[in-house]
Amino acid sequence: MTVLDDVRRGMIPAHIYNDEDIFRLERDRVFGRSWQFVAHESEIPSPGDYVVRRVLDDSFIVVRDEQGDVRVLFNMCLHRGMQVCRAEIGNASHFRCPYHGWSYRNDGRLVGLPFYRDAYGGESGFRRAGQTLLPAPSLDIYNGLIFVSLDADAPPLRDYLGDFAFYLDYYTRQSDAGIELRGPQRWRIKANWKIGAENFAGDMYHTPHTHTSVVEIGLFREPKAEKRKDGSTYWAGNGGGTTYKLPPGTFDERLRYVGYPDEMIARMKETWSAAQQKVIGENGFMISAASLFPNLSFVHNWPKVADSDDVLPFMSLRLWQPVSADETEVLSWFAVDKQAPEQFKLLSYKAYLMCFGSSGMFEQDDVENWVSMTSTAAGQMARRLRLNSRMGLLADDTTVTEALGSDEFAGPGTAYVGYAEHNQRALLHRWADYLEQPIAAADPVDIGARP
Amino acid sequence: MTARSGASLPFDDQRHLLAHRWLVDETYLLDAQNYAAWLELLAEDVRYLMPVRATTALGAGFDTAPGMAHFDEDKYSLSRRVARFATEHAWTEDPPSRLRHHLSNVRTFATDRADELLVDSAVLLFRSRGDVREPALVSYGRQDLLRSTSDGWLLALRSITVDESVLRIQNLAVFL
Ligand code: FES
Ligand SMILES: [Fe+2]
Numbered sequence A: 001m002t003v004l005d006d007v008r009r010g011m012i013p014a015h016i017y018n019d020e021d022i023f024r025l026e027r028d029r030v031f032g033r034s035w036q037f038v039a040h041e042s043e044i045p046s047p048g049d050y051v052v053r054r055v056l057d058d059s060f061i062v063v064r065d066e067q068g069d070v071r072v073l074f075n076m077c078l079h080r081g082m083q084v085c086r087a088e089i090g091n092a093s094h095f096r097c098p099y100h101g102w103s104y105r106n107d108g109r110l111v112g113l114p115f116y117r118d119a120y121g122g123e124s125g126f127r128r129a130g131q132t133l134l135p136a137p138s139l140d141i142y143n144g145l146i147f148v149s150l151d152a153d154a155p156p157l158r159d160y161l162g163d164f165a166f167y168l169d170y171y172t173r174q175s176d177a178g179i180e181l182r183g184p185q186r187w188r189i190k191a192n193w194k195i196g197a198e199n200f201a202g203d204m205y206h207t208p209h210t211h212t213s214v215v216e217i218g219l220f221r222e223p224k225a226e227k228r229k230d231g232s233t234y235w236a237g238n239g240g241g242t243t244y245k246l247p248p249g250t251f252d253e254r255l256r257y258v259g260y261p262d263e264m265i266a267r268m269k270e271t272w273s274a275a276q277q278k279v280i281g282e283n284g285f286m287i288s289a290a291s292l293f294p295n296l297s298f299v300h301n302w303p304k305v306a307d308s309d310d311v312l313p314f315m316s317l318r319l320w321q322p323v324s325a326d327e328t329e330v331l332s333w334f335a336v337d338k339q340a341p342e343q344f345k346l347l348s349y350k351a352y353l354m355c356f357g358s359s360g361m362f363e364q365d366d367v368e369n370w371v372s373m374t375s376t377a378a379g380q381m382a383r384r385l386r387l388n389s390r391m392g393l394l395a396d397d398t399t400v401t402e403a404l405g406s407d408e409f410a411g412p413g414t415a416y417v418g419y420a421e422h423n424q425r426a427l428l429h430r431w432a433d434y435l436e437q438p439i440a441a442a443d444p445v446d447i448g449a450r451p
Numbered sequence B: 001m002t003a004r005s006g007a008s009l010p011f012d013d014q015r016h017l018l019a020h021r022w023l024v025d026e027t028y029l030l031d032a033q034n035y036a037a038w039l040e041l042l043a044e045d046v047r048y049l050m051p052v053r054a055t056t057a058l059g060a061g062f063d064t065a066p067g068m069a070h071f072d073e074d075k076y077s078l079s080r081r082v083a084r085f086a087t088e089h090a091w092t093e094d095p096p097s098r099l100r101h102h103l104s105n106v107r108t109f110a111t112d113r114a115d116e117l118l119v120d121s122a123v124l125l126f127r128s129r130g131d132v133r134e135p136a137l138v139s140y141g142r143q144d145l146l147r148s149t150s151d152g153w154l155l156a157l158r159s160i161t162v163d164e165s166v167l168r169i170q171n172l173a174v175f176l
Helices: A002-009 A020-030 A116-120 A157-161 A164-172 A193-202 A212-216 A225-230 A251-257 A262-271 A274-281 A342-355 A361-376 A422-436 B014-031 B035-039 B075-086
Strands: A011-013 A036-040 A049-055 A058-064 A070-074 A089-091 A094-096 A103-105 A110-112 A138-142 A145-149 A179-189 A232-236 A239-245 A285-292 A296-301 A314-324 A327-337 A386-388 A414-417 B042-053 B064-073 B098-111 B116-128 B136-149 B152-162
Touching: A002 A011, A002 A422, A020 A314, A020 A422, A036 A049, A036 A058, A036 A179, A036 A314, A070 A138, A070 A145, A094 A110, A138 A157, A138 A164, A157 A164, A164 A232, A164 A239, A164 A274, A164 A285, A164 A296, A179 A314, A179 A361, A179 B042, A179 B064, A193 A232, A193 A239, A193 A285, A193 A296, A193 A314, A193 A327, A193 A361, A193 A422, A212 A361, A212 B075, A225 A239, A232 A422, A239 A422, A251 A262, A251 A274, A274 A285, A314 A342, A327 A342, A342 A361, A342 B064, A342 B075, A361 B075, B014 B035, B014 B098, B014 B116, B014 B136, B014 B152, B035 B075, B042 B075, B042 B136, B064 B075, B064 B152
Parallel strands: B042 B152
Antiparallel strands: A011 A386, A036 A145, A049 A058, A049 A089, A058 A070, A094 A103, A103 A110, A138 A145, A179 A327, A232 A239, A232 A414, A239 A285, A285 A296, A296 A314, A314 A327, B042 B064, B098 B116, B116 B136, B136 B152
């Protein structure tokens, strides 16, 4: 497909951001195969706790069963296909289908069929034993992050993450206890899902312009948004992100600089590897936004939350859940270390609300751009335009600046200082690789039939 | 927190007339995005809260996402939001949205304090941007606490109950 070749050259056919045919392919080949984040274990701490989440059009119940195991069950009754759970959060020992009353234990097992003997003739007519709501074809967990894949042969999640796991720990494992995730705020934007994922993966270039207003009102200690060009971007495994360069100092001093209290810094030291500490302590880079292919993003920033010079860090996870070629549901969570002091949690939550999420001041300007890009990408003229996404590359494909050496950046993957679109290209490269490969039809399951 | 005492005030009660007028006047400020004037109507200890609504089973005992809100603001954070709109670089509102806050169902309750009134209202916000985009609607209820001060009646608490779990609006670069 020539579109994919263009994408690989860093010349992006503008219509890929609003194209029904491309979206159909993405639905099957990207979302039918990649690992998809559905929830964090902290959202369902006790037996029976559940949340209902989608992978595109497919609704899943993410539930902790009575044994304490996490199950992800396709939310479709085995009888006629009614949704067995229509709430989005709650606690239940059983799910009873509202249509004819079949009931399922919270591990998915079918336990009740009204008039089983009279209507079905019992086991000899309908094999009830061993029937369960369809489990997600693949399920895996990393740092409490629950992922599913619609591909039964998906590689283990850890392999899929690859070296991105190194960076994922900064967001989701600041102590042994891990994070608690709150939310999500959910809202729909008329923007293509890829735009947000690309932006969070590597777009440091937009910060000084798009977010001028947030700097002007004094929300940040850094007086100038141009500071961003001193930061680095990295791509590792199946994801990549951006960092800020911090003023000179030790590991402790730099974490204090972004507002972490000493007790949290002490736990980070116990939890993070030497290399993970070195990126901050010696190389001076602090993680900021990031994306894991295809549509999960992260953010870490440190605004002022009161009229003083003190800043306070917050973290957010967000999913760019596609609705259609030109619409995305954003699910945005607030994340904080479970062991953080209560006062820190409170202020970090405030910092999050001011900056990101449905009302966040950064998010407001981001989304305005993305909505506008998406609607403009729908027409015929967009089909004649290949956007230049080659920032950081010379005509002969060598890079404008050299990749950082291991003495300058201790993390895995490839990192560069300054503005470039290496990560956006890396993300779309993956996308092209997925779009190129057809998926095999999965084997259907007969419910209750005799073998 | 201040509690309502008794049934809603009669519609010809001076206190209801005062509260209703306050809300209507505020609506015009919000439609015009005259946020500097709006900020003056907020008490120093104002709390501006909009929980995230979630779909839960009947009898679950809760219908919001635990520990999460769309807005959970104090005067400082509201003042930063307002200050941002006053810069020349708040792109999401340049060009500005066309806004109309349709206010209805206003009822007022006395409290055990003479200087505080509790006011319920319903609002349908219409927001239009540009020429090709679909307009956005947000339907919500409010519970407001109005307090009489030497600067007049000020908003001390606004609790917003939005009627959707998934907002159909690109952002909340508006006040509700
Ligand atoms: S569809 Fe669920 S019981 Fe019939
Ligand atoms: Fe941004």
